[in-house]
Amino acid sequence: MLDHIFGAKNFQSEIIWAYKRWSNSKKGLLPSHQNIYFYSKTKDFKFNTLYKPYSETTNIDQILQRRTRDRHNKSVYDKDSLGNSINGAEKKGVPLSDVWDIPYLNPKAKERVGYPTQKPLLLLEQVINLVTAEGDIVLDPFCGSGTTCVAAKLLGRNFIGIDESLDAVNLSKDRIDNPIKTESNLLKNGRDSYNNVEHSVLNFLKGIEFNPIQRNKGIDAILIKQYEGTPVLVKVQKDNETLGEAIKLLSNAMKTKKAKKAFLIQTSDENELYKMDIENFGMSIIISPALELSRQLAKIYI
Template sequence: MTAKSKLFYGDNLDVLRSGQIPAESVDLVYLDPPFNSNKVYNVVFDRMGDAQAQIQAFDDTWKWTTETDDTYNYLVNEGGLPPEVADMLESLRSIVRETNLMAYLINMTPRLVELHKVLKKSGSLYIHCDPTASHYLKVVLDAIFGAKNFRNEIIWRRTGAHAPRSSFGPLHDTILFYTKSDSYYFNVIRRPYTKQHVEKRYKLQGDGRWKFTSGGNVLTGAGAVKTGESGMTWRGFNPTLKNRHWALPKFVADQMPEGFEDLGLIDKLEAAYQAGLIEIVPGAAWPTPVRYLQPDDGNPLGDIWAYQPGTAGCLAGTDAAIDEDVAYLGPTDPERLGYPTQKPVGLLERIIRSSCPEGGTVLDPFCGCGTTLDAAVKLGYSWIGIDITYLAVDLIRNRLRNTHGDSIDATYEVLGVPADLAGAHALFAQSPFDFERWAVSLVRGTPNQKQVADKGSDGVVVFATGKKSRAKAVVSVKGGKGLNPSMVRDLEGVVSKTKNAEVGILLTLHKCTKGMRDAAATAGSYTDWVGNKYPKIQIFSVEELLSGARPKLPPIVPPYTEAKKRVDTGGQQSLFESPERVSEKEGVSEEEAVSVLAADDGVDE
C-alpha cells in the first residue's frame, strides 16, 4: 500500500468536517448507508452456538423529530449548505413533507457534500441504496455533483427470490455512480463471452487457440494518404489505387510482443503477417487481420449486475455462473459475518477495480462490517473507513486479522478510540456501553448484547480446550469508582453458573482495591487439558491493558466468524456458496441446501 490506511470511530460527518481527511485526497468513495426501511438489524456472533448472542447494530430508521427540523433550518436557512443544494432540499421538502424519508435525506445531504469535497477531481462516488430512496438521492446528488456527472444507475440483484402477493418480487438494490468531473479514472472490466458465442464466431485451432477472422477490408481506412508509409505498397497491395490507406487494427497490435510499437507501419504489417495475424488469401481483394480469443476478452460490464443461478459453465474459460463474482449472500453463506445488509466482497472488488487507480485510496464512511476495507486490502489499495459504532470498529479489526493475518494491524491506524487513560475516561463519559465494548475488545472478547441487563457479564472470551472443544472466560467491566471485593465474588458466582465458563476477567476503569486482589487470589485456578494452570479470576485496570497486560488464557478463538471463501475451478472469480448455488450444483432443493450448508458450517438452521 502506498499510504497507511485509517479506521475512524465516530460520526462520519464530524470526521469529514474535521479536516482529518484532506480535501481532494480520495480516489473512490463507496457508501452503503442504512436504508429507510424501518427495520432493526442485528449482528449475530459465533459464540458457541448461542442463538441469543447478538448485538443491535443500528436502528435502520430515520425519524422526523424536532432535532431534524432544527437541522433542516440550519442547512437551508443558516448557510449549512451551498445555495444550490439548499434550494434543492427546500424543494424536496415541499414534495416529501415532514416524513422519515425527508429526515433520511436531511441526514444524507451534508454528508454527501463533505464527501464531494474530499474526492479528487478524477474521483468517483458510488452510493448503494434501495428503490424507495434512490430517485430522491439522485436529485440530491445531481445538485451536489452536477447532473452532467451522473454516469450510471447500476442494478444489483441482492436476493434470490421474493413472493409478494400484490406486486412483482423486489430483487434488486440500486447503486448510483457519479464522478466529480469529466476527467475521471475508469477501468473497463469485461465479462467472458458465452461459450455459445465463441463456438459460433471462432474456430478451434490445432494448438488449442480459438481463431476469429473478421473478414472484410479492415486493414485500411477511407481516403488516400500521399505521404508516409500508410499509402505505400505492401506485398502487392496498393491502398492508394483504391483511395484508401493502411490502418492496422488495435487488436492486432495487442497480440504482438513488446517492441512492436517501435516499428514503422510497413514493418508492423510484415511482422504481424509473419506472426500469422494477417492472412493473404489468393483472390481476395485485401489482406485480412486475424484475432485469437484472449483470456481477458469479453463484453464490457453493463449496468445490470445480476447473478444468474443455473448458468454455471455457460461462460468461456470458467465454470462460474453469470455474475457469480457479485452473487448475493444466502442466509448461511460462509462469507457472512452477521450483518443482514452485508454485501459480497466480489461486489466491492468490482467497483474498486473499475474506479480506483493503482496506488489510490478508497473511502467508506459507513463501513459497517468492513467489506469495502477487506476488498481494498485484498486488491492492494489504501483505505479509509468510518463508523459510528465501536461494534463495527472491533468487528472490522478482527475480520482483517482473521482474513489477512495479525500483521495487517501495522498497515493502518485506528482513530477516535482511546489511546490513553484520559481517552478511556472520555469514552466512558460519552457512552458507558461503548466503553464496555471497547474494554472487552482489548482482551479479544465478544461484547454482550446491547444495553440489556448483563447479569454480571459484559462479554466473553472463547478459548480452546482441545482440538475441537471450547470454553469461555466471562468478562465483566466496571467503569465507576465504587470498586469493592463483592464484585470479585459476584463474578466468581457468574462463572460458576455460566455454561462452559471456566475463568472470570474483571476490567476496571479505575484502579482496584487490595481487597479485590486478595479476593481474586482466593478464587483458585483453572487447569487446561494439558495441565497448565490459569487464575480463576483475573483483574486488569484499563491503564494496565493500555500498557500491554493481557489475561492468562489458553489459545483464544477469534471473536468473529471468519468469512470462508471457495475458489472456482476456472481460476477467474471468487465464489461464495449460497443455498441457490448448492441447490444448482448438488441437484437438491434450496431448503435441503440450507441444511447442507448449516451442517457444513457447524451452525443451527
C-alpha cells in the same frame, strides 16, 4: 442528492446488482436487484475496463473475425480482396456491463458477520477494481461491517472507513484483521455461460486467460493471447473420441478459423503415431496430468 453533490454531468452509470433469491412469500415479483449510482468527481477519473467471458450464445466467428460497417452502417464481417474473412485483434471478452451478476451473501455464508446490510466482498472488489489502482485510497463514510475496507485491503489499496456506530467500527476492525471471504461456487465453477463447457476443460486451463467456446466439437477454448495475429485453439479429447477423431476435429477447426497454432489435451492412452505429422501444421499434443500419472503408475507397477 448525488446530482446535487457531484453534479449531474458527473453521473456515469446506474449499476444493477442482480442476484438470485428464493422466497415463497408475498404476491408479486421477487425483488432481486439493487441499484448502485456511479458518479465521478470530475470528468477526469480512473477507469479500468474489466472483461467478462462471452456468453454461450456468442457466435465464435463474432469473437474471431474482424468486423466493419457496410454502406448501410450495418456491422458485417470484414473480407480480404479474395473474399476470405480476416482474423480480428486479440479479444479479452465482453467489457463489463452495468448489470452485475454477483451472488447475494447467503444467510449461512462464512463471510457473514451478522450485519443486516452487509454486502458481499465480491461486489466491493469489483467496484474497487473498476476505478482504482493498487496503493490508492478508498473511502467508505458509512462502512457498516467494513466490507469496503476489507475488499480494499485484499486488493492492496489503502482505505478509510467511517461509521457513527461503535459496534460497526469494532466489527470492521475485527474483519480487517481477519478477512474471511466466501468462495462462491457459482463464480468458482463458472457462471451460467460456462455450464455447458466440461469442467475438465476449465480445470485444464486454470491460470491462463481464455474464452470458453460452447457447442463446438472442434474447440473448447480460445486463448486470449494470439499467435502471429491468429487465434490459438484448445481442445480436450473427450471420453467418446479417439485421439485420431479429436485431431481431425481440431485440425478442421484450425482450417476454418485460420489458426496457426492449436493445442490438444490428450486424456486417453493410444499409440502416438499421429504426433509426427500434426506438429508440422501447428498442433501440439499435451498429455493430461491424469493420463501422465496413469502411465507413470503403470511403469512403477510392472
